[in-house]
Amino acid sequence: MLRQYVRVCNISPYNIFLLRNKSSLELWDSNISTEIKLEIEKHWNSTVQQNENKGDKNVYILPMFPYPSGNLHMGHVRVYSISDTIARFHKLNGFNVIHPIGWDAFGLPAENAALERNVKPHIWTKSNIDSMKKQLIELGYNFDLDRELSTCDPSYYKWTQYIFLKLFERGLAYQNEAIVNWDPIDKTVLADEQVDDNGCSWRSGAKVQKKVLTQWFIKTTQFAKDLYDGLDEEYLENWRDIINLQKHWIGDCDGSVVTFQIKLNSVLRPLDIWTADPYKFLHAEYVVINSNNVILKDLTEEEQINLKCYNPLTNGEMNVYIYDNISYPEGREIYLACPTMDPKDRKISELLNIPCNQYKTIDINKENKRAIQKAQEKNCGGYFVSSKLRDWLISRQRYWGTPIPIIHCEKCGTVPVPYTDLPVELPQHSFQEKNIFTLSKFEDWLNCECPICKGKGLRETDTMDTFVDSSWYYYRFLDPSNRNVPFEKSALIGKTPVDCYIGGKEHAVLHLYYARFMSYFLHSLGWTPTKEPFKRLLVQGMVMGQSYKVKSSGKYIPKEDVEKTGKVYREKSSGEAVRVQWEKMSKSKHNGESPLRLLSTYGCDTTRLLILADVPPATTRNWSDATLPGVLNWQHRLWITLREFLTNRRNSALINNKSLSPEAFNKLESKICDARNYFTATSTYHFKYTQKLSVGISQLQSLTNTLRNNVPAEIIVKSKEFELALASLIIMLSPITPHFCAELWAGLTSAPNRISNDSGLIAWDKDITCQRWPIVDDHFKLSLRCKVDGAPICDLKILATELPYITKEKALEMVMKEEPVNKRLRRDIKRIKYELYPDCRAILHIFTIQNATKSDKMEQAGSAV
Structure with a gap:
C-alpha cells in the first residue's frame, strides 16, 4: 500500500524514508486553529496513509462501495469514517487489515448525466471516480488502493458475465414474460422498490406504466429456504433487526414450486406453480389461473377455454381454468386444485361446475416427501419457498450496464456466449450523436455469428441490473488481478466471511438479499469456503x-x-x-451539508470526529452546527494538555520540586492509573465489540477530563502513570483523528525526562501508526456483570489475568453467592447466556421462565448487550 500511495501521490523514491518517524511541527505555543490543523494534516498525511500490515491474522473491514456521483455527501463521510476508524483500530491490535474501496459505476443516473452533458458515460464516470478518490484521500481514509475496482471496467464485468453464464448453465438464469413497471421518460424497467406510493418513478417522477415484456430473471427462489435458515447461523454477529427484515422479505418457506408446461399459441411455455401441499403435484386434477395473469395476454377466447398444461411429475395433461373469485396464495395467480383430497378445492370445483370424483385417502406426509423427491430428481423444482417471493428480474433496457452474454439465433434459439469470448464489451461509438438509450441501436455490435451453427445471430440488448454487479464484488476485492477466474478459493480462505460489512439500512433488504443469494450460489459451485458472505453487519443511520x-x-x-x-x-x-x-x-x-466546506473550514480530522461523536453509528444523525463547540473544545483541551506537558517537562525547577508528600503523590498516581485502565477497558469494549464508536469517544473524553482536572504540575513532571495515560489516550484516539494524534504523539515522544521508557506497552521510538492498542494492567479488576431478565443486578470485580478463564458455570456459581441475585431469582431459571469479552468485561444473562419471552425479544434487539 505504501508503494501504491507513493505512486498515486508522485513521491520521489529518495524521499520515501521521510514518510516514517517524522518530527513534530513544534507549534505548541500557538493555540490550535484551522490553519494549524490543515498544516498538521499536510505534514502527517503520508504517514497515516501507510498500510503495511504485519499481523498474522486477517480482518476484512468492508464499507459498501459508492456510486461515483463526483462529490462525497455526508452519508459517504459517515460510512467511510466508521470503516476507517474500525480498520485503524484493528491494525493497532496487530491484525492484517483488508480495507478496500471500489465503485458501483454502472446505472441510469450516470447514463442520464452523461447525456445531459454530451459526454460518453465511461468518460463521465471516470472523471467522477478521480474526483471522489481525491476527496477520500483528503479525508485521510486508509484504503488499500491496490484492490480498487470499478464495475464498469471490462476487467470486472467480464467476470459478472462469467458468473451469469454459470447461472444460465444451471437453469437459474432464464427469460420469461412479465408485467413490469415501465418508466416512460427514462425508458427502462423499474423494480417495485423504485416506484413511490403515488405510482411514480423514483428518479424521473413520471407516472409508471405497466407493460408486458420478455425479461431476464435469476431464480433466487431456489435458494430461499437455505437463505432463510442461514439467518439463524450462530456466527452472524450484530444482525439484530436485519434478520427480521431479511426473513420478512423471503417469507416463511412453507410451500414448494414445480415448473409445469403450458401450451400457448402452439408453443410450450414454462409455468411455475406454487402450493403449500406438495402432494398435489402428484394428485392434482386441474389448474386455476387469475384472469390478470400475463400468460393470458393475446389469447383468443377459444384458446383460453381450451388451455392445457403438462405435469412433469405425472407426465399427464390437465385442464386450466380462468377464474378470479378464489383465494389465491399471497403473491400468486395460479392455484393447483385437488378436489378428491382437499375440501376447499371441492368447493372450487362446484363454483366452476367441474364434476368431482369421490374422496381418496392417502398418507399426505409420505406423498409430500415423494413429490418433492421426484421434482428434484427430474430437475423441475421441488425447492421450498414462500408464496410471495419472486425471482430476481435483472433486465434493464439502457446502455450503461453489464451486457447480458447471450446470442439469439433463429435456428439454435438462446445461445450463451462462449467463455473464451468474454467480456462482451459495450460498443464505444459516439453515444450522444445517436441519442442512444439501448444497445439495439448499435447495429454493428448487435449483429453477430451464432457460436453453434455459425449462422446469423443477434446479441441480447438488455443489460443487467446494477445489483448484479454489487452482488459479488466483496469476493473480487480479495483477488482483484486474477485473469483466469473471478477469484480463487484459496484467496478467500482465512479472509471470509467479511468480518464487518458497513452500509446504510436502505440496502439491508434487496442488496443484502442478492449478495447473500450470490454467495450461496457460488458456494454451491465449490468456489467459496462459507455460504454467508458477511459475519457482522454495522448498519448506519442516515x-x-x-x-x-x-x-x-x-x-x-x-x-x-x-x-x-x-x-x-x-x-x-x-x-x-x-x-x-x-x-x-x-x-x-x-x-x-458539504463535506468540502467542512474540510476547508475545520480539516479532515475534525470532520471525522464531528460525524462520529455523540451518536452511535446505527442511529440517525441530525446534523447540526450545535455539535461543533464540544468537539472543537476537546481538541483544544488535548492540545493544551500536550503544551503543558512539554512546558512542565522542560522546567528544571519543577523536576526538583517536592511539594507533594509521597502519600499524596501515590494517591494521585493510583487515581490516574485506575482511570487509564477503566477507560481503556470501556473504550475497547465499544470499539471492538458493540462498535458504538460515539460511546468509545465519550470514554476518551472522560479520560481527558481526568488528566486535566486539578492535576498538580509535579504529577505531570514526575508521574509515570500520567505519561502512560496520556500516551494511551492519544493512541486510542488515533483511529478517529490520525493526523492530529500523529502530531500529539510526536510532541509526547519528544519530551525530555521521559519516565516510562522501560514500559513494554509502548514503542516510544516509533510513530503513532506503529503502536499497539493499550491493554489493562494485570492487577486491574474488570467487571463481571449479572443481569436477570435484562435488569442489572450485581457487578463483581475480577482480576484482568483471571477473567479470560471464567467459564459460564464458574460465573453462575460466583453470582449465585450474591444476595441481590438470590433475592431477584424467585422463579426457576429458563436459560443462561454468557458473554465473555476477555480484555474488558463479562456479562452473565439469567432468564427466568415467566420473563423468558420478553427477555428473548430484548436480547434479539440488542438490549442485553
Whole structure:
C-alpha cells in the first residue's frame, strides 16, 4: 500500500524514508486553529496513509462501495469514517487489515448525466471516480488502493458475465414474460422498490406504466429456504433487526414450486406453480389461473377455454381454468386444485361446475416427501419457498450496464456466449450523436455469428441490473488481478466471511438479499469456503438535515430565508408560517451539508470526529452546527494538555520540586492509573465489540477530563502513570483523528525526562501508526456483570489475568453467592447466556421462565448487550 500511495501521490523514491518517524511541527505555543490543523494534516498525511500490515491474522473491514456521483455527501463521510476508524483500530491490535474501496459505476443516473452533458458515460464516470478518490484521500481514509475496482471496467464485468453464464448453465438464469413497471421518460424497467406510493418513478417522477415484456430473471427462489435458515447461523454477529427484515422479505418457506408446461399459441411455455401441499403435484386434477395473469395476454377466447398444461411429475395433461373469485396464495395467480383430497378445492370445483370424483385417502406426509423427491430428481423444482417471493428480474433496457452474454439465433434459439469470448464489451461509438438509450441501436455490435451453427445471430440488448454487479464484488476485492477466474478459493480462505460489512439500512433488504443469494450460489459451485458472505453487519443511520417548508405551499426554502419570532418560524419575504423538521439531506430541500466546506473550514480530522461523536453509528444523525463547540473544545483541551506537558517537562525547577508528600503523590498516581485502565477497558469494549464508536469517544473524553482536572504540575513532571495515560489516550484516539494524534504523539515522544521508557506497552521510538492498542494492567479488576431478565443486578470485580478463564458455570456459581441475585431469582431459571469479552468485561444473562419471552425479544434487539 505504501508503494501504491507513493505512486498515486508522485513521491520521489529518495524521499520515501521521510514518510516514517517524522518530527513534530513544534507549534505548541500557538493555540490550535484551522490553519494549524490543515498544516498538521499536510505534514502527517503520508504517514497515516501507510498500510503495511504485519499481523498474522486477517480482518476484512468492508464499507459498501459508492456510486461515483463526483462529490462525497455526508452519508459517504459517515460510512467511510466508521470503516476507517474500525480498520485503524484493528491494525493497532496487530491484525492484517483488508480495507478496500471500489465503485458501483454502472446505472441510469450516470447514463442520464452523461447525456445531459454530451459526454460518453465511461468518460463521465471516470472523471467522477478521480474526483471522489481525491476527496477520500483528503479525508485521510486508509484504503488499500491496490484492490480498487470499478464495475464498469471490462476487467470486472467480464467476470459478472462469467458468473451469469454459470447461472444460465444451471437453469437459474432464464427469460420469461412479465408485467413490469415501465418508466416512460427514462425508458427502462423499474423494480417495485423504485416506484413511490403515488405510482411514480423514483428518479424521473413520471407516472409508471405497466407493460408486458420478455425479461431476464435469476431464480433466487431456489435458494430461499437455505437463505432463510442461514439467518439463524450462530456466527452472524450484530444482525439484530436485519434478520427480521431479511426473513420478512423471503417469507416463511412453507410451500414448494414445480415448473409445469403450458401450451400457448402452439408453443410450450414454462409455468411455475406454487402450493403449500406438495402432494398435489402428484394428485392434482386441474389448474386455476387469475384472469390478470400475463400468460393470458393475446389469447383468443377459444384458446383460453381450451388451455392445457403438462405435469412433469405425472407426465399427464390437465385442464386450466380462468377464474378470479378464489383465494389465491399471497403473491400468486395460479392455484393447483385437488378436489378428491382437499375440501376447499371441492368447493372450487362446484363454483366452476367441474364434476368431482369421490374422496381418496392417502398418507399426505409420505406423498409430500415423494413429490418433492421426484421434482428434484427430474430437475423441475421441488425447492421450498414462500408464496410471495419472486425471482430476481435483472433486465434493464439502457446502455450503461453489464451486457447480458447471450446470442439469439433463429435456428439454435438462446445461445450463451462462449467463455473464451468474454467480456462482451459495450460498443464505444459516439453515444450522444445517436441519442442512444439501448444497445439495439448499435447495429454493428448487435449483429453477430451464432457460436453453434455459425449462422446469423443477434446479441441480447438488455443489460443487467446494477445489483448484479454489487452482488459479488466483496469476493473480487480479495483477488482483484486474477485473469483466469473471478477469484480463487484459496484467496478467500482465512479472509471470509467479511468480518464487518458497513452500509446504510436502505440496502439491508434487496442488496443484502442478492449478495447473500450470490454467495450461496457460488458456494454451491465449490468456489467459496462459507455460504454467508458477511459475519457482522454495522448498519448506519442516515444523516439528516434541518429543512424549512412553507406550510401553505409545501415549498422548501433555504435557512437564510427564514426568521424566528419566539417559537414561530416564518418566511422573511412573505411572512408565511414555516414548518421546521429533520429530513434526509438533499439539494431540493436546501438542507444538505458539504463535506468540502467542512474540510476547508475545520480539516479532515475534525470532520471525522464531528460525524462520529455523540451518536452511535446505527442511529440517525441530525446534523447540526450545535455539535461543533464540544468537539472543537476537546481538541483544544488535548492540545493544551500536550503544551503543558512539554512546558512542565522542560522546567528544571519543577523536576526538583517536592511539594507533594509521597502519600499524596501515590494517591494521585493510583487515581490516574485506575482511570487509564477503566477507560481503556470501556473504550475497547465499544470499539471492538458493540462498535458504538460515539460511546468509545465519550470514554476518551472522560479520560481527558481526568488528566486535566486539578492535576498538580509535579504529577505531570514526575508521574509515570500520567505519561502512560496520556500516551494511551492519544493512541486510542488515533483511529478517529490520525493526523492530529500523529502530531500529539510526536510532541509526547519528544519530551525530555521521559519516565516510562522501560514500559513494554509502548514503542516510544516509533510513530503513532506503529503502536499497539493499550491493554489493562494485570492487577486491574474488570467487571463481571449479572443481569436477570435484562435488569442489572450485581457487578463483581475480577482480576484482568483471571477473567479470560471464567467459564459460564464458574460465573453462575460466583453470582449465585450474591444476595441481590438470590433475592431477584424467585422463579426457576429458563436459560443462561454468557458473554465473555476477555480484555474488558463479562456479562452473565439469567432468564427466568415467566420473563423468558420478553427477555428473548430484548436480547434479539440488542438490549442485553
